[in-house]
Structure formats: C-alpha cells, structure tokens
Amino acid sequence: MTDSDGAGAADTPGFPDERDGEIDAHGHRRQGFWKLAVGAVGVVFGDIGTSPLYAFRETFDGHHKLTLDTAHILGVISLMFWSMMIVVTLKYVTIIMRADNKGEGGSLALLALISGRTQEQRWTRGIVMLGVFATALFYGDSMITPAVSVLGAVEGLAVAAPAFGGLVVPIAVAIMIFLFSIQRSGTARVGTFFGPIMLVYFFTIAALGVMSFIQTPQVLWALNPWHAFNFFAIDPLAAFLALGSVVLAVTGAEALYADMGHFGRRPIGVSWLWFVLPALMANYMGQGALLIREGVVALESPFYMLAPEGFQLPLVFIATAAAIIASQAVISGAFSVTQQAIQLGFMPRLRIEHTSAAAAGQIYIPLINWLLMVMVILLVLTFQTSSNLTAAYGIAVTGAMFIDSCLLGVVLFGLWKWKWWQAAPLLAVFFIVDGAYFAANLTKVPDGGWFPLLVGFVIFAFLTTWAKGRKLMIERLREAAMPIKIFITSAANSATRVSGTAVFMTSTPEGVPHALLHNLKHNKVLHERVILLTVRILDVPFVPDSHRAELEDLGQGFHRMILCFGFMQDADVPMALKQVHSCGADFRMMETSFFLARQTLLAAERPGMMIWREKLFAWMLRNAESAMEFFRLPTNRVVELGSQVEI
Structure with a gap:
C-alpha cells in the first residue's frame, strides 16, 4: 500500500468483499445479469469488435503481403479462430479473470495483488517492473486505438462514396476533437446507448458474414486447426x-x-462466448x-465489400459509431489506469x-485527456491511413499480453500454488503463442512499431522515477523526524494552547511532521486538539x-490517525473525518485547520538517483496537484509551510 505521498508498502488487511449482496463496492445497487452482459458488449468489446475493419485486410495486403489463394485464406482464418480461443477464451476469460483483486482487474490491480502477497520474494521487484512496463505500454495502446479504429471506419467512405475519399483524414480529426471534447461532461448518458449500438453492429457484421460464407461454405473448414498448421508447413516464413x-x-x-470490476467475470464471459x-x-x-x-478485387476493403452496394454507406455510419465507442472505452481506461497509478504511488x-454521482469509476482527468487528444491527432496526421497505423498497433498489445503471461505464472505458482505439472503445460502454450506474436510484431518496428515502444519507455521512466523519488524523500523525512513522545513532553506544556482542531498531514506515521515543527517555531501556539494524519492507499480497490480510520491517543490532546482508502477510491479527507466519532468531539470543518508541508528538493552529496532522474522528479513534484485539492481539503482552512529535503 502507499501513503499519502505515494511511497511505502505494507501488508493489506483482509477487508470484507462488499460485492457480495445488493450493494457493490462502488456504492451503487448491482444491476441484473443480462443488463451487465449487454453493457459489457457496449464497453468491453468495442476494441476487439472493430478489428474486422482492418485485421483481415492487413494480413493479406499489409506490410508483409500474402499469396491470395484458398490455402492461405483458410490458414489465416484458422489462426484467427484459434488465437481467439487460446488468448481470449482460455487465457483471459477462463484463467486470468479469476485472478481479481477484490473484484477489480487490470495490470495494476493484478500487480498490487501479487506484490501484496509476495513481498518477501527476491524476484518481486522484477515482477513489479514488468507490471509497470505493461501499464506504460497501455498508454501507447490508448493513443493508437482511437486513431486506427476511427480511421478504419471512416475509410469506408472511399468505398461507398469515392468522391469523398479525400475527406477521410479531416473527418477522422474532427471526430477525435469532438470525442475528446465531450469527456468533461462524462459518459453516463452516452454509455446508455453503447450496448444497443454495439448489439446492432455485431448483428450486422454477423449477418453480412453469414450471407457471404453460405455462398462459399468450404470456408467453414478453417475452424479445423489443421489449416493453421498447414499454413506454416507450406509457407513458414510468410506464416x-x-x-x-x-x-x-x-x-x-x-x-x-x-x-471486469465494472461488469463482472460471468457477464463478460457469457457475452464473449455466446x-x-x-x-x-x-x-x-x-x-x-x-x-x-472475388480475389484481389475485394482486397481493397473486404469488410465493406461484404455489404450490398446500397448498404455500404449505412455500414460506414454503424462502423464509425462502433469505432467511437471503442475509442471511448480505451480513453476511459486511460483515466482509470492513471487513477490507479496515482493511488499506488507510481x-x-x-x-x-x-x-x-452514482458510479465512482466514471472520472475525468483533464491533463491525460488533452495529452491523448494531441497524440491521437498527430498519429492520424502522420500515418494518414489505418494500414500504416496497424504496424504501430500490434507491438503494444503483444508486449502487454506477454507480460500478462509472466504475471499469470506468478499467480499460478505463487498465489494459487498449482503443481508444476498442471501449470507448466498451460504456461508453455501461452508463452509460445504470445512470444510468437511479439516476435512477429518486432519486424514492424521500423514501419511504426517504434512509436508504442518509445511511448512505453518514456512513461516507464516517469512512473519509476516518481516511485523511486518519493521513496527516497520519505526515507529522508523519516530519518530527520523527532520522536513524537519527546516532542509532546517538551512542547505541550510550554506552548500556548488555542481552541480548535489542527490536522497536520504527514506521509509517515512516525515522528513529528515538519509542518508541526515549523508552525510551533513561527507561531508559538498549539491547538487544543492536534491530529497527526496519514492517508494510506491500500493494495485493494475499495476499503x-x-x-477507514485507525486511531491512537498520544496524550496531551495529540492523536495519531491513519485513514485508509482503496486504490480505486477518492481520498476525500473531510468526508472521512466527518465519519470519525471516537476522537473527542465530532470534526467541524469551520473549526479545523489543515497544515501541509511543501517540500523543496536539494541536491545531496551522494544522490539516490541519477542527476537526470532527480531533475525529472523535481519537475514532477513542482507540477503535481496540491495535496489540498487532491484530498478535497476546504481551501479557506489550509495552511502550507515549506521545508527542504535532500535526496
């Protein structure tokens, strides 16, 4: 878990799972199973659902062109089907989704679960770094997905109405600007329509596919894995x-x-399989x-050419709506991952x-939103077509999937205690499949695959620098802290006591906060009730x-308080204090003053980090949101006092 300044770790206590029953951990009433299943179709499957726009075309007409004959076509379809069965159905739906952290999923939730249970292991640090890098790759994915999905959909205009082919890029940019501009208003209302729109989309593409393959039923033989093996046998390099x-x-x-935390494992599994x-x-x-x-004639856009000529333009609108939904899902995912990264101290x-007000998971982070918009528009203007973007797309996805397999190995052996003969064959299949996909995508690095790798390494540097810097800062503050018992004995009787409550925010629950020392030095007074408050973010989604509160009476009007939140929760300190009734009188915000310390970094003789990382950390510290806003403290009740720290 992390403290209020994002450093430190400790074992997580076993909290009751509030998902059992009528009210879930998000604080709202649980929906019906089928409503959740339809919602999952709208949000969860938007990304994978828009893959038919470009995946099949790119396999034959992309950066590594394939011979367009029956053997290769059946081989590709067979590979797609068995990839979905192994990667999606077996790996994610059947196994990984069982490794939830109090109902929540995702790389950071899984990482928090693993690190909380295996802190004594020597290899834990390496696993943490892998999980953080998977998170960094996700940001590259969240930039590419909107660009490639919307471009792939709008490119249908060139098929349905060739005269508008030159407007594909401007229309895609306009959609992006609109999409990112509405994020501030939230997705609750729009989300109501996600499920029905995606249902129409999936019904449409299924019907178009059935209408086509009943004319050529031999394509059904592709479900036989023999065709995938035959593809490698006749043309191993091309395969x-x-x-x-x-x-x-x-x-x-x-x-x-x-x-998974929004819809549950079973609704997602049922929606996927059926x-x-x-x-x-x-x-x-x-x-x-x-x-x-049709042969090469249909290769320009086999997705849109499935439709009768009169239905191609409506299909463009349906596919574009689906692409926007897929983009919305990944943008919301970027907000959620960022919130988790902040709470976990990265x-x-x-x-x-x-x-x-009803769903805690619906959040908006302005900085992430506008940075994503700028990067997505730059990608569209730079790459121009979805075909060019697909080279950049695969590397982030396959890298994250390979890391998920590594984390799964830790779960199977370290948490679930599987026997080696049970876990090894399964992991071998996953590593072979994920490794092959990742290796194949590395060949596309010169054509655009470098972009998500570059983004991943840059964000990885930011995440690890912040975590390391905060850890060093907390250690230095702890070293310089005066024991609280000595302070109370010497200061409580000599200082003038004034009415009211003073809350001193501190990142460590030991010693005297710097803000308290500075306040006593300059103002020479102490409040009747002094609260030494530490906010901790635990390695569970919800507390x-x-x-919520842990209390210790230190005597002489001094109290040590620790407020615990989950990494998916909003750390609203005033609201939490109002729920505390065992620390004397109830807390009244107009009678409470909050004292914060703002640290200024100084260069140490033996720095704990390289100079460039120290400068990067100092820049991040200066530009971080103030603790007053982050902890929802009343602006007219906050006093900030500066302190200097060497790292």
Whole structure:
C-alpha cells in the first residue's frame, strides 16, 4: 500500500468483499445479469469488435503481403479462430479473470495483488517492473486505438462514396476533437446507448458474414486447426510474418480483464462466448469467402465489400459509431489506469473530476485527456491511413499480453500454488503463442512499431522515477523526524494552547511532521486538539467505511490517525473525518485547520538517483496537484509551510 505521498508498502488487511449482496463496492445497487452482459458488449468489446475493419485486410495486403489463394485464406482464418480461443477464451476469460483483486482487474490491480502477497520474494521487484512496463505500454495502446479504429471506419467512405475519399483524414480529426471534447461532461448518458449500438453492429457484421460464407461454405473448414498448421508447413516464413497482422484480431482482449470490476467475470464471459465470438468469426469467414470468390478485387476493403452496394454507406455510419465507442472505452481506461497509478504511488497527484454521482469509476482527468487528444491527432496526421497505423498497433498489445503471461505464472505458482505439472503445460502454450506474436510484431518496428515502444519507455521512466523519488524523500523525512513522545513532553506544556482542531498531514506515521515543527517555531501556539494524519492507499480497490480510520491517543490532546482508502477510491479527507466519532468531539470543518508541508528538493552529496532522474522528479513534484485539492481539503482552512529535503 502507499501513503499519502505515494511511497511505502505494507501488508493489506483482509477487508470484507462488499460485492457480495445488493450493494457493490462502488456504492451503487448491482444491476441484473443480462443488463451487465449487454453493457459489457457496449464497453468491453468495442476494441476487439472493430478489428474486422482492418485485421483481415492487413494480413493479406499489409506490410508483409500474402499469396491470395484458398490455402492461405483458410490458414489465416484458422489462426484467427484459434488465437481467439487460446488468448481470449482460455487465457483471459477462463484463467486470468479469476485472478481479481477484490473484484477489480487490470495490470495494476493484478500487480498490487501479487506484490501484496509476495513481498518477501527476491524476484518481486522484477515482477513489479514488468507490471509497470505493461501499464506504460497501455498508454501507447490508448493513443493508437482511437486513431486506427476511427480511421478504419471512416475509410469506408472511399468505398461507398469515392468522391469523398479525400475527406477521410479531416473527418477522422474532427471526430477525435469532438470525442475528446465531450469527456468533461462524462459518459453516463452516452454509455446508455453503447450496448444497443454495439448489439446492432455485431448483428450486422454477423449477418453480412453469414450471407457471404453460405455462398462459399468450404470456408467453414478453417475452424479445423489443421489449416493453421498447414499454413506454416507450406509457407513458414510468410506464416510467421502474418502473425504480426493476425494478432490484430485479438487486440482488446486485455480490456476484458481491465473492465471486469465494472461488469463482472460471468457477464463478460457469457457475452464473449455466446455473442461476440460467433459474430466476429462469422464476419471473418465471410471476408475469407468473399476473397475466395472475388480475389484481389475485394482486397481493397473486404469488410465493406461484404455489404450490398446500397448498404455500404449505412455500414460506414454503424462502423464509425462502433469505432467511437471503442475509442471511448480505451480513453476511459486511460483515466482509470492513471487513477490507479496515482493511488499506488507510481504517478504524481493529478486533478481528477468525478463525472457521475452514482458510479465512482466514471472520472475525468483533464491533463491525460488533452495529452491523448494531441497524440491521437498527430498519429492520424502522420500515418494518414489505418494500414500504416496497424504496424504501430500490434507491438503494444503483444508486449502487454506477454507480460500478462509472466504475471499469470506468478499467480499460478505463487498465489494459487498449482503443481508444476498442471501449470507448466498451460504456461508453455501461452508463452509460445504470445512470444510468437511479439516476435512477429518486432519486424514492424521500423514501419511504426517504434512509436508504442518509445511511448512505453518514456512513461516507464516517469512512473519509476516518481516511485523511486518519493521513496527516497520519505526515507529522508523519516530519518530527520523527532520522536513524537519527546516532542509532546517538551512542547505541550510550554506552548500556548488555542481552541480548535489542527490536522497536520504527514506521509509517515512516525515522528513529528515538519509542518508541526515549523508552525510551533513561527507561531508559538498549539491547538487544543492536534491530529497527526496519514492517508494510506491500500493494495485493494475499495476499503469499507468501517475500516477507514485507525486511531491512537498520544496524550496531551495529540492523536495519531491513519485513514485508509482503496486504490480505486477518492481520498476525500473531510468526508472521512466527518465519519470519525471516537476522537473527542465530532470534526467541524469551520473549526479545523489543515497544515501541509511543501517540500523543496536539494541536491545531496551522494544522490539516490541519477542527476537526470532527480531533475525529472523535481519537475514532477513542482507540477503535481496540491495535496489540498487532491484530498478535497476546504481551501479557506489550509495552511502550507515549506521545508527542504535532500535526496
């Protein structure tokens, strides 16, 4: 867990799972199973659902072109089907989604679960670094997904109405600006329409696929894995390179795990197995059947050419709506991941706005929103087509999937205590599949795959620098802290006591806060009630109100208080204090003063980090949101006092 300044770790106590029963941990009434299943179709499967727009086309007409014959077409469809079965159905839906952290999923939630249970292991640090890098790669993915999905959809204009082909990029940019501009208002209302729109989309692509493959039923033989093996037998190099595009059919699989906390494992699993998977495979087989019949003529856009000529333009609008939904899902995911990273101590405090009073998970982070918008627009203007962007797309997804397999290995052996003969064959399959996909995508690094890697390494540097810097700062403050018992004995009787409550925010629950020492030195007074307050973010998503506060009476009107929050919760300190009734009189905000220390970094003779990282950390510290705003403290009741720290 992390403290109020994002450093430190400790074992997580076992809190009751509030998801059992009528009210869930988000604080609102649980929805019906089928409503959750439809909602999952709208949010969770938007990314993987828009893959038919470009995945099949790119496999044959992308950076590594394939021979357009029946053997290769059946081989590609077979690879797509069995990739979905192994990667999505077996790995994510059946196994990884069982490794939840109090109902929440995603790389950081899984990382928090693992690190909380295996802190004594020597290899824990390496696992943490892998998890952080997977998070960094996610940001690259969240930039590319909106660009490639919307471009892939709008490019249908060139097929349905060739005269508008030159407007594809401007229209895509306009959609992006609109999409990011509405984020501030929240997605609650828009989200109501996500499920029905995606249902229409999946029904449409399934129907178009069925209409095509019933004309060429031989394509159904592609479900036989023999065709995938035959593809490698007749053309091994081409088959290996094709994996770089085939993996586009499973992009978005990690979203199933990340969004588990919002919809639950069973609704997501049912939606995938009984609706999304059949619809996707029907469309892919339909595209394959079309290519068998029409050949290279249909290769320009097999997705749109599945539709009758009069239906192509409406299909453009349906696909564009689906692409916008897929983009919305990944943008919301970026907000959620950022919030988790802040709470777990890998990122400085940022301004977070809640856009729904009913759903705690619906948040808006202005800095992340506008940075994403700028990067997405730059990607669209730079790469121009979805075909060019797909080279950059696969590397982030396959890298994250490979890291998830590593984390899964720790879960199977370290947490679930599987026998080696049970876990090893399963992990071997996952590592072979994920490793092959990642290796195939590395061949696309010169063509655009460098972008998500660059983004990943830059963000990884930011995340690890902040975590390391905060850890060093907390250690220095702890070393210089005066024991609280000595302070109370010497100061309580000599200083003038004034009425009211003073809350001194401190990152460590030991010693005397610097702000308290400075206040006594300059103002020479102490309040009647002094609270030494530490906010801790635990390695669980939610902490119930009954476990929020830990209190210790230090005597002479001094109290040590620790407020605990989950990493998915808003650290609202005034609200938490109002719920504390065992520390004397109830807290009244107009009679309470909050004292904060603002640290200024000084260069040490033996720095704990390299100079460039020290400067980066100092810059991040200066630009972090103030503790006053982050902890929702009343602005007219806050006093900030400066202190200097060497790291």
